[in-house]
Amino acid sequence: PKGHPEAEVVGVLSSTPEAPALDFAAQQQISSATVNRHTFKNRKAWSEALIDQCDRWTPHLIVLAGFMKILPPPFVKHFEGQIINIHPSLLPAFPGKDGPADALAHGVRISGCTVHLVDEGIDTGAILAQAAVAVMPDDTRDALHARIQQQEHRLLPGVIGAIARGDLVLSPVPRWEPSASFVEDAITSPSIHA
Numbered sequence: 091p092k093g094h095p096e097a098e099v100v101g102v103l104s105s106t107p108e109a110p111a112l113d114f115a116a117q118q119q120i121s122s123a124t125v126n127r128h129t130f131k132n133r134k135a136w137s138e139a140l141i142d143q144c145d146r147w148t149p150h151l152i153v154l155a156g157f158m159k160i161l162p163p164p165f166v167k168h169f170e171g172q173i174i175n176i177h178p179s180l181l182p183a184f185p186g187k188d189g190p191a192d193a194l195a196h197g198v199r200i201s202g203c204t205v206h207l208v209d210e211g212i213d214t215g216a217i218l219a220q221a222a223v224a225v226m227p228d229d230t231r232d233a234l235h236a237r238i239q240q241q242e243h244r245l246l247p248g249v250i251g252a253i254a255r256g257d258l259v260l261s262p263v264p265r266w267e268p269s270a271s272f273v274e275d276a277i278t279s280p281s282i283h284a
Contacts, residue, residue, distance in 0.1 A: 096255055102114070102120055103124075125143055134164075141168050144169065151173075163210050166210050171207070171260050171261050174207055174249065175206055175208050175215070178235060178238045179201060180201060180204060186213065190238060193234065194225070194231060198225055201223050204219070205217075205220075219245055223237050
C-alpha cells in the first residue's frame with residue numbers, strides 16, 4: 091500500500107467486472123482478473139477458479155476490501171491465516187452486509203470499522219484492529235458510512251504495513267461463535283473520530 095514500500099500488490103481479483111479496483115490495477119499495471127460467481131455452474135467450480143487465480147500470484151496476504159461475496163470454505167481453508175477483511179462496524183456488533191445501517195437501526199452512539207482475519211463464518215474471524223466513529227444524531231446511512239470509510243482508509247493500510255514488516259503475525263485461531271446478545275452501546279474513548 092501507499093506509504094508501505096515493504097508491501098507489494100501482486101494482483102487484484104474482483105467478483106464483478108465493474109469494480110473500481112480493476113481500473114486502479116490497470117492504471118498501476120497490476121495483474122487483475124474477474125472471477126464472477128454467476129459464470130460458473132456451481133460454487134465448487136467458482137471456488138476452484140478463485141484458488142487457481144490467487145495461486146498464480148502466490149500472495150503472502152489476501153486483502154478483502156469491498157469484496158461482497160461470501161468466500162467458499164475451500165478457498166478460506168486453502169489460504170487459512172492469510173486473508174484479512176475490512177468491515178464497517180465494530181465487530182462483533184453488526185456483522186454482515188450493512189454495518190452502518192444496522193448501527194443506525196439499533197440507535198448506537200459509536201460505530202466504526204474492524205480489520206479481521208477471515209474464517210469460514212461471516213465476519214467472525216479474529217479482530218486485528220478497530221477504529222471508532224461517533225454516530226451523530228442526524229446521521230444518515232451514507233453520511234455515517236462515509237466517515238467510517240475515512241477510518242477504513244487509515245486503518246487497513248496500517249494493518250497491511252504491520253503484517254508486511256512482521257510487526258503483526260497472522261495465524262489461524264479458533265472461530266468466534268456469535269451469541270444472541272451484543273453490545274448496543276459503547277463507552278466513549280479518546281480515539282473516537284467524528
